[in-house]
Amino acid sequence: MKIGFDCVKCKGRLKCGLPRCPVLAKLDIKKSLKPKKEFKSETAGVFIGWHGYPKVYAGLLSPHESTTNKGPREWVNNKSSIIDVMTYRSSLVNSRNKVKIKEVKGFNEYVQSSALSSKPLSIDVSLKKAPKILVNYNIHSQPYGPAAEVKELRVNDHPRIKKAVQKVHYDTDLKAGEAMIILKQKELEEYEISSILSAGTLGVDKNRKLVPTRWSITATDDTLGKNYIKKLKNNEVIDYYQVFHGKYFGNIFTILLMPRFWSYELIEMWMPGAVFSSNETQVMTDYEQFNGRKKYAENTGGGYYASRLPITEWLASNNLQASALVIRQITKDYYMPLGVWVVREAVRKALQNSKKFNNYEQARTYTERLTGFDLRKSKLIREKQTILQKFI
Known part of the structure; x- marks a missing residue:
């Protein structure tokens, strides 16, 4: 997060209304990092960059000291905080080398072994120089810490592959x-x-x-x-309306299932104070009809697909078919981006809590009360076509 005039004036006194100062939180994490040039550790994942494609940085992520490998499901089950996740992920050093994407020998073999293994691999790492203290994060993937090129790497055990x-x-x-x-x-x-x-x-x-x-x-x-x-397209269409609601890490999801053949829309409402947001609520949307979409969802990005996955999984596993309107409210409580896994897990949480309605007006009133969003602005709602008119 870039420090601006308001941040300098506030000096961490939370005048912005955030529950935690992102600037101070990032500084606290940096203070806890003490990257070394040589260390023993265990692999905690792989990271493949995209700059310079088709020649990219491929790296093994590992903490300076061996520790329990943690991931999204553990964070959800343990009720970890945003700072907990950032602190752990930022402790991971990205020991990397520049490689061609088609290479199958050399450093890429270590990357592949780590990815295939169901257990962390014990490694000895020697870097060309001590990595700079950095905290890297974006909206797509999980955060990670310092990065440096590998001088020498030794894997001390064989991968255990399922x-x-x-x-x-x-x-x-x-x-x-x-x-x-x-x-x-x-x-x-x-x-x-x-x-x-x-x-x-x-x-x-x-x-x-x-x-x-x-x-x-x-x-x-x-x-x-x-x-x-x-x-799910082979399943019977529901004959009711169902609204799901839940939140995770400041992401509030409201899902309206409607009695139509499959279609889907994600509406994102970036509230004031949320990461990447401005002082006004910004609304972005992407959608697909029964036959899907051909182009990437540019407006909502990876969140579109991360949100759609658990919904389609839920419908298919329950032998149901419906049209899904999803409203995501990103609040100021989401003050550091942790990756689209947050979207996926937030939707799964929301799918555990629902109410059914006999008609659209009841479902609309309830959904608008939860979100403050006028459903008449939804592309799916504006279609206003019956199942018979649209598909038969």
Whole structure:
């Protein structure tokens, strides 16, 4: 977060209304970081950059000291705070090298072994120079800390690879999308699947390559979501309205399911004080009709696909079909971006709490009361076409 005049004037006294000063929080995290040039640790993930593609930085993430590997599900279950997540992720050093995305030998082998392994790998790291103390974050992927190029790296044990992962990895005739669906059916989490995809370990042999982390996350959400959509289109359409509501890390989600064939819209309301927001509420939206969309959801980005995935999964698993209108309110309590996994988990939380209504007016009134958003501005609502008019 850039320090501006208001931040200088406030000096951390929270005159902005935020629950925690992002500037001071970032400084506190930096003070706790003491990166070294050489250290022993355990792998905590991989990170593939996108600058300079098709020649990118590929790195192993690891703390300076061995620690329990943590991820989104642990943070949700343990009720971790934003600062908890930022502190842990910012402690991870990105030991990296510049590589070509098609390379299969050398440093890329370490990256692939780490991504395929279900357990952290013990490593000895020697960097070319001590990494600068940085806290890196964006809206797409999880934060990470200092980064430096590797001088020497030694992996001290062999990767433990799950049978399902091993099977799709060694099947070089299996397309990456099909492999991802198989891994999801074997109950691997999206976070594992996107990491495996990112390391270039899935797909037809000649097509395998490193995939930048931010791209692999969206590709995973999109591929798995489309598979669920294909399934739910064969289900009966609901004959009621259902509104789900929940929040996580300052992201409030309200989901309105309507008795129509599948369609979907995400409306994002960036409230004053929220990360990346201005002093006024900003509204962004993307949507798709029954046959889907061909272009990337530019307005809402990765959040579009991260939000759609758990909704389609819920509908498919309950043998239902509906049109889904999703309203995401990003409040000032979300003062540091942690990645689109927050969206995915927030929607899952919302899907645990719902009310049913017999008609649209009741559902509309309830939804507008929860969100303050005029549903007449929704593209799905404006269609105002019945199922018979639209699809028969």
